[in-house]
Amino acid sequence: xxxxxxxxxxxxxxxxxxxxxxxxxxxxxxxxxxxxxxxxxxxxxxxxxxxxxxxxxxxxxxxxxxxxxxxxxxxxxxxxxxxxxxxxxxxxxxxxxxxxxxxxxxxxxxxxxxxxxxxxxxxxxxxxxxxxxxxxxxxxxxxxxxxxxxxxxxxxxxxxxxxxxxxxxxxxxxxxxxxxxxxxxxxxxxxxxxxxxxxx
Numbered sequence: 202x203x204x205x206x207x208x209x210x211x212x213x214x215x216x217x218x219x220x221x222x223x224x225x226x227x228x229x230x231x232x233x234x235x236x237x238x239x240x241x242x243x244x245x246x247x248x249x250x251x252x253x254x255x256x257x258x259x260x261x262x263x264x265x266x267x268x269x270x271x272x273x274x275x276x277x278x279x280x281x282x283x284x285x286x287x288x289x290x291x292x293x294x295x296x297x298x299x300x301x302x303x304x305x306x307x308x309x310x311x312x313x314x315x316x317x318x319x320x321x322x323x324x325x326x327x328x329x330x331x332x333x334x335x336x337x338x339x340x341x342x343x344x345x346x347x348x349x350x351x352x353x354x355x356x357x358x359x360x361x362x363x364x365x366x367x368x369x370x371x372x373x374x375x376x377x378x379x380x381x382x383x384x385x386x387x388x389x390x391x392x393x394x395x396x397x398x399x400x401x
Contacts, residue, residue: 208233208370234261234334262300284321
């Protein structure tokens with residue numbers, strides 16, 4: 202299965218156009234959050250909804266689950282996940298959005314503590330494709346200041362659930378990269394998208 206994974210497009214028309222073009226050549230599209238800048242979500246989703254492939258999205262810290270779910274309600278091939286999962290073509294996909302742990306950005310940011318994240322991740326099945334906005338602690342989570350800002354709760358799930366593939370975003374300085382963690386490939390997708398072939 203060929204997967205297009207992207208994150209953190211933040212309303213960029215250039216990035217949206219690149220994602221639309223790349224989506225033509227894949228089987229599944231994954232958006233790992235931060236579609237907007239806290240506004241203009243409707244405009245971004247309207248443009249992205251030209252994607253006619255099965256798609257899975259989680260909210261970032263710039264939009265809430267409720268907002269993203271509402272804007273995608275008429276997009277027939279889109280599935281918005283947050284503490285929930287779906288099975289597409291025999292593949293279990295589980296998603297959790299938001300900034301984890303809580304960011305320093307203040308009340309506007311859609312954030313969760315590590316403990317809240319553990320609750321949201323409780324139903325994550327084994328050997329699934331995991332989509333989160335935040336990266337796991339210590340994996341593709343290095344900021345422009347050299348700090349590791351990933352989530353302990355997400356890393357724990359990678360360790361205990363033998364996740365097949367993990368897709369994230371959030372930390373821009375580590376975007377556009379793939380890193381191996383045990384048997385799990387972790388993708389910090391970034392705004393231009395990465396096409397990844399997942400073997401059965």
